[in-house]
Amino acid sequence: MTVSAQKETLEFQAEVSQVLDLVIRSLYSNKEIFLRELISNASDAAEKLRFEALTDSSLFEDDPELRVRVLVDKDAGTVTVSDNGIGLSRQEMIETIGSIASSGTRRFVEALKDRQGGNQSNDQSGEQSGNKDAATDGTLIGQFGVGFYSAFIVADKVTLISRRAGLGAEHGVCWESDGRGSYTLETVDKPGRGTDVILHLKDDEKEFADDWRLRSVISKFSDHIAVPVEMLKQDFRSDEEKEKDEDKDKAPEYERVNTGQALWMRNKSDISDDEYKSFYKHISHDFEEPLAWAHNRVEGTNEYSTLLFVPKRAPWDMWDREQKHGVKLYVRRVFIMDEADKLLPHYLRFVKGVVDSNDLPLNVSREILQHNRKIDTIRGANVKRVLGLLESMAKDEPDNYKTFWKEFGRVIKEGPAEDFSNRERIAGLLRFSTTVGEGDEQDTSLDAYIERMKEGQDKIYYITADSPAAARHSPHLEMFRKKEVEVILLSDRVDEWLVSNLHEYKGKHLQSVTKGELDLGEIGAKEEKEKTEQAAKEHEDLFKRLKDALGDRVESVRASSRLVDSPACIVVGEHDMSANLARVLKSVGQEAPSTKPSLEVNLDHPLVRRLESESDQTRFADLGLILLDQAELAEGGQLDDPAAFVGRLNKLMLGLFMTGG
Template identity: 45%
Template sequence: MEEKKTLKFQSEVKQLLNLMIHSLYSNKEIFLRELISNASDALDKLRFLMLSKPELNKKIQSPCILISYNKDEKKISIRDNGIGMSHEEIIENLGTIAKSGTKSFLKSINTDVLKNNQLIGKFGVGFYSAFIVAEKVIVRTRSFLSDKKDGVLWESNGQGEYSVSNIRKKEIGTEVILYLKDSETMFADEITIKNIIQKYSNHVSFPIKMQIQKTQKNKIITPSLQSNLTWNQVNTGTSLWTRKKSDINDNEYKEFYKNFFHDDQNPIAWSHNHVEGNQEYSSLLYIPRKASWDIWNRDNKHGLKLYVRKIFIMDQSNEFIPNYLRFIKGIIDSSDLPLNISREILQNNQATKMIKNSLTKRILLMLDNLSKNNPKDYQIFWQEFGLILKEGPSEDNKNYLNIVKLFRFSSTYTQSNIQNVSLDDYVSRMQSKQEKIFYITADNYLSAKNNPHLEKLKEKNIEVLLLFDRIDEWMMNYMTSFNKIEFQSINKNNEYLEKIFDNKTLDQKKSEQELSPIILRIKSYLKDKVKNVRFTSKLINTPAAVTTDEHDITTQMSKLLISTGQNSPEIKYIFEINAVHPLIIYIFKIQNQKQFNNWIDLLLEEALLSECGNLEDPNKFVQRINNLLITHISSKK
């Protein structure tokens, strides 16, 4: 046997190794994921070689990964019967930091095999994560090429040196033995190890088995490798998303969703795809039936579960879906994503963006199909997640049209607070000469439905979208048009609206002309309380209303700014008067200036209350009504 040799790590110094061990990984339990991944790679390498060398089948046992532990000795062992390493390979692969055996192996095999490989090690540093928890690491390995029982022993304490010696080893493959630091002995525990395996490595293709420790007279008996009865498989070894869609039925998709995402309800819909080309990945996306309690907080983590070749990498990877689709639950599994060196962080590059664009389009298509093929379920989706989807126009201009055609609204056509009117529905019912899509924003459905601005439009059978969600006013800043048809708020003054309303009768025109001096009288009294005073023909049953100028901030936007702690510009309203309303005719006949002023104040406050939902001084408003009622009663005596 060759004597034990002590060597220095070839490519890095002690300080760099120390930095990598203590700073590269943020989560200590990652070490087990990395070592299991290495074992899985070794089994994959051997499997590929067996394709071209069938004679190897005779010397290969059933591929598996075995994990044992010993609390008393503070030891964990990870064993595989994979390709193993020779004396030269162990120095090359473990003696040089960031020297990846997997990477070299990939270069050595042909392109056809490479396309179907399941190897995930690309940096060659995963092995060294063992030193996060271990004060000493021993590797016992034997190459599949060794006809004899010659193996190699590698040993290091992670302090810049390692030793290599020849040993006798019966089985081919590799065993990594970790002697844990005193502060990390919690990892030599059955439940802890199982939880880590099921979290990160549950879908590894090869069986991962753990020892069953038997106690005999207060002694723990560690099972032998030869006895299958002393090992239990921990991982499921199955990953639904890697199977062919044609082999999976609906019940399997539903049960997988409920078990995997811990939801007791079936999903509304799902999309399963395998993509090949510049990026090769599998995705399985679900639309839940109910919103999670924290989904309304945009700062909370969301995203897909990220796997690389069935190895769990990240729980909530938000690089693949935009924030306005954060209700989606799902999995993405790829072989060539740009992870950082510790495989904990997804680097943002062009490949990631391309996958995100593709998944975004796929989700929007899934929603579109749901809306067309299953309107009932789509209505459930909209009630749960419509507010979140409404964030889309501001975030994703590229998919603007595909987003807004998914929106649903209440309208004056349906006379219901249920939001089930699409923009396509609205456009199909537009009047022949109607050029814009009309909408109104308000605090709630009843305020929108009964708003005086709607009176003339209802009379003309012109449909108006009723927007009463808090986000709507902000959203409409980004929704400028739909299929080249512009949106028009009826809360604002606009020339196009005036053309629609400009169908005054001769009596109205005569009345307004005769009463025009009264407008000057009102302006003189109100002064800078309003921006302007004028007659309007859009009101029928309401004596007066207020509106904002086309380029001024709206009432709802002002409320939104204030609710978020921002300053809102003061709104100067346009005071619009219905000249043919009986109350206006009565008021305009009043000669007493004080009474006239009281009536004008009352009309303005009524209009402001209708528009804003509140008044600066409601008590004064009530007092004014009471005084006018008393005056009226007194005049009748």
């Protein structure tokens, strides 16, 4: 870093140069969005000032009319986006612009690279791609708070001059960079609060140094922004007429170029789909269109308007513990807060939109939102609208719903535990893979499962495992396959949380196939059940010998009615924690209650028959332990003593070789 008086040159954060390179290269075919992003940032700055001024009106200084101005200088080849919003202090400028989304920069780089190809591993990987998909990678830019850097798509140098509201004119700061690794900061005088972003256009981007070109972009992307967007008033007189004008040196006149009416306050019948999509992109900083939206206006004792959107792609921080979520809250068209998370439950955190209340106080805070009946009413209505929107999509637009489920399915699975009153509706939206079909695509609803249930079946059967393959190939499914009974395959971590809170659906009990003794009710043949019970009595000595050999590792040993091809499997009690859930808890550092499983053996299997005939007790114990270890491995478990397992297996193999067996 070099310092001269109040001017200093600083290096960008380590990943920032990568971000700039990726942003500029990824958005090359959608250059117009730079203006949308800069105007959106300016609008946000104005809204933040309006909010802070609710408690400190002096922040307005002598300029209470908020606005954004876009200026063009053809001779200089510059475009300036100026606002009189909250502005930035020197430190804020370093933290928000010099550091770029400091909490997620590395993930931004990784996610953007991944969307450019996934299998490319170095920084130059995207340079040869040259395909149309690269242009769509900009879906992440606004989500990461780096929309300002879209300016470098059309500019080879960007100058930003800002002063925070409430500070003196001498506290202005000038930021400047060519985007190549460093930037300068200099203290300057700035009489007016707010921010001016000056773009020095590249030689081949001078098309944007045109008044009409910029007006068309503003009309396309920013027409709905509530803050006035102004440009110099058009003067259609000839140069000669202008020269004769005695008032030619008067102050320039500006005119509003966006309509600025709050979209959510207009009648739905007057709003086109394109206007809805454009508004969504503005509030979400998403470059893709939404999958669906719901626009409602409620009148009566609690008057409010809502406009809620379901995105097409999950945000980058969906699973971040510090992820912010929620819709924008307005009170009588005054912006109050950006992430009002009390207006929607956590399992709907992907929803974007606006809630505008006529009845809440302008000084509403997050604490007030937690204990406000009007907020509870709005929240409940929002949930019903979003669930209704998803139900309609699932019914009428199955392809869109498939896209939605792929992105947000795991989040929706949190719903039954979080929202008891809507548990059944949420369950109806869930999709699963099952033993019907070979793929792992989650496309079966609980309603579809119930329709396919066999005559006499009164339960919804499921299995949880740590991977789709482990679930699909589990020994516990062998009898179900033989009887052609469909089983839901669950392998997401959240699935254990789901089934522990969703016990039935439309009167059908959800039953794990890995818990308790198998009871297929009327589906299971009476003769087979009696045969198993009779065999169990005949082999009591085998079970006792095995229990003695396995000791405290198992609760009991019994004959299995669920195995067909495998020699053994482990089963936990009906009300015990599943082995998979115990593994999930341990993997995140939480204690799991110790539960002894039972070992079920397939009495028809040759290995079990060989075991029963073994007279050498030491050899019998080794074989029994191998049987148990294999059963645990088949369920995706980890052995406490894998070396001992290998030793016993080697001993067994060596014995077979020596005897020629």
